[in-house]
Amino acid sequence: MPVIYWDRIEGLYCKCTKGDIAIFKILENCIKCIWCGNEIKCIPPIEFVWKEKCENCEGKISTFIIDSAGNKVCSRCGSFK
Numbered sequence: 804m805p806v807i808y809w810d811r812i813e814g815l816y817c818k819c820t821k822g823d824i825a826i827f828k829i830l831e832n833c834i835k836c837i838w839c840g841n842e843i844k845c846i847p848p849i850e851f852v853w854k855e856k857c858e859n860c861e862g863k864i865s866t867f868i869i870d871s872a873g874n875k876v877c878s879r880c881g882s883f884k
C-alpha cells in the first residue's frame with residue numbers, strides 16, 4: 804500500500820514503473836517522481852491515495868491521489884478524475 808510521508812509518497816504507479824513502486828517528492832504545486840521527473844499537478848498536502856483503473860492509462864490499474872482541494876489525480880498520467 805502507498806505510504807504518505809510529509810515530504811514524499813512511496814508506492815505509487817508512474818509512467819516509468821511497471822508496479823506501484825515509484826517514490827514521488829511532494830513539492831509546492833505538484834508531486835514529482837524521483838526517478839523519471841514525471842510531474843503530477845496537484846495541491847499538496849495529499850490527503851489520501853488509493854488504487855483504481857485509469858481510463859487514460861488504457862484501463863490499467865493505477866494509483867490516484869486526493870489533494871487538499873479535493874482533486875482526484877492519476878499518479879501515472881496526471882489526468883483528473
Ligand SMILES: [Zn+2]
Nearest residue numbers: 817819836839
Ligand atoms: Zn517515474
Ligand SMILES: [Zn+2]
Nearest residue numbers: 857860877880
Ligand atoms: Zn492515468
